[in-house]
Amino acid sequence: MKGLKFAPVVVACGLFFASPVLASGAQVEKVAEDPGAYAEVVALLEREAASQLTRHLQQTGELRQVSVSIRIDMKNRSMMVSFGPGYLPGPEGSYDELFLIPMASSLRFYAEKSGLDVNDIDFLFDGKTLEEYYPEDLAVPPQVQVRSTQTSALVSASHGYISLHPGREWEFQRPAPLGVQEDTLSPAYGDELQGLIEQRSGLTVHRARSRSTELHPESGKPWEHMSSRYHLKALFPERTDMWNEFPNSPASAREKDEDIRARPNYANHLGVDVMLSLHTNGSESASVRGTEVYYHQEKPQDKPLADSILCAMQEIIRAQPGYQDFPIRESSSAARHGENRIGTMPSIIVETAYHSNPDDVAALQDPVFRAASMKGVEKGYRLWAAGKTCEPLALHPIPDVDVLVQSSRDVGLGYTGNPQYPLAVELSLTSCSEAGACTPTTTTFDDPVKPLAITLACNGPGSGVVRLTAVLRDADGVATAPVEFAQACVRG
Incomplete structure (x- = not known):
């Protein structure tokens, strides 16, 4: 496992954690039942989480060690990661969701490779959830009643350029370790999904980012590469509450945090029936891959929509030649994305594949995969809206x-x-x-x-x-x- 600072260790179940392989049925059973094997795997997960956190803090200029403990509830397929004193992400930085959620993906991956079945992962900070520290800011707004006949959707496709302070340099928000830039790739997936929703579901589709190829006057970059924040600033210059929530923040990347909030703010302004956010995922480990769908931890009513979309994506993606075994999670995952929390309508995030895995990168650039994955998103939404169950043909x-x-x-x-x-x-x-x-x-x-x-x-x-x-x-x-x-x- 990337980041572990010791020689490969053979855990009691026979897995090499430094180079994970799929556990056999007997190994899975042994890890689940053998306290020694379980403790060994958990200890390795704790070391990995601590190593990732140390690197993250160093990247932000903070040099300190923070303790990490992990507890896995195998009955509920959940993991609790508890950080000791010294680490509390705040609103300026979107509560580190772009660090914590990829960490959760990698911990889930390594746990499952070692025989511990995990779906949902949550975090505690010195014994408390982030909601306990920031109850007003992280409160889920009152949800609108789902209408029997739906008419509109917001498709939000990825991130885009932001301006860094104080020098005003323009940078993409996401890394591109294998050459695929999520900020410019995901809008094409949004185009695909928009066409499908309009044709098959009959909805009016709004987009959170501009698709214009003209130049954004302030940056000189194409409008289609700019983040939602600047698109909404141009549409609603007087609505600074929508796109400029941290005007006095000293954080260099404060406009990234504003962009995360701008998208659901726009969905609320429009009053759409559903918000569908499209992203690619990333991990420190190139082994982590596949399709995932997220709903917000405090909005469990959105889970049926997330599960329906994941089910339909699995059905259509795996029907395509060459993608019969593409990894797709069986169940949607609970997380705490601001993009899902702020929307007052059902809101889910589709992580189509990992831009940090070479096999997923090849899929992301394949028009067949793009069309199949977005057909799955539209179909899953349509079945959910009609009250139908996604089931095999x-x-x-x-x-x-x-x-x-x-x-x-x-x-x-x-x-x-x-x-x-x-x-x-x-x-x-x-x-x-x-x-x-x-x-x-x-x-x-x-x-x-x-x-x-x-x-x-x-x-x-x-x-x-x-x-x-x-x-x-x-x-x-x-x-x-x-x-x-x-x-x-x-x-x-």
Whole structure:
């Protein structure tokens, strides 16, 4: 593990923590049940967290050691990371969420590689949550009632340029360790999602950042590369409460903190029904990868939306060739992003993939992955808004069918799931009693209102049996498992 200052240690479960590998089922069980193995893994996680914190403090010019302890609740799949005295992030710096949330991702990754199943991670600071230190600032605003018919959404795609004080240098907010700049990549994902929501969900879509290629007059950078803060400043110069919350802050990167708050402030101003934030993730470890979706810890009512989006992303991404095994979390994660907290409407964050992992970087630059991932976001939202459950696409069993010679017969098909029309039913041959007499077919269905039925024909003069395999495939490439049945051509 990056940052650990000792030789590789073999924990009791047999894992090398310095180079994590997937734990076997027996290893997972042993770590969960063996107090010694559990304690060893937790101790290693504590050292990693302490090492990350020390580096973070050094980067901010603070030289001190802060104790770290970790407790894992295996029943609830949660982890509590407790920092001792000496570290308390504050409002100027957005409570270090751009440090703490990536730390949580890496700790989750290493815990799971060692056999400890973890989903939600939270932090204590000298025994208290941040909300206890800043009750007014971190209070979740009253939530609007979810409307039965939704009409509008805000798509917020990543960060963008900010100005550093006092020199007024312009810098992107996110690192690009492997050459992919989140600040300029994510807006293309926003374009994809906007088009899908407008077409498939029928909503009006607002954007938190400008997509203009003209130059921002103050920086000389393209408007499309600027953060939301400057876009909203141009739209609402008098609304400094929206985009300029820390005018007297001495922090160099105070406009980064203002930008985080500007996006949900804009969503509240618009009164949209949902806020969908798109990002790529980053980690100190190049091994951490995959798709994650976050909701705010104090807004559990947003979790169903987050889970629906994650489920639909998994379905559509893994339906694409080459992405069948792309890592996608099974459940959304609770965190404390300001971008989710401030919005008075359901608000979630999609971390599409990791810009710090080479395999994820390749995916992020692939138009196929971009389209599939955003189709998943839109579909997950649409199912949630309609009160539907995201479930796998599956064909019902098809009974064997007798068809009279030189006639045809319609056979109705049933399925579970929520496919995107048009659909195709693909019939392939498993066996045919007369060589060359049987033909595979594909039937397309455009109308979701009409029942699904295929026509089976026996056009030849003789009897026989063909065994067929049916697959239902939707417009997004999602396909059912094959269902086999027999068609017999019989004489009357």
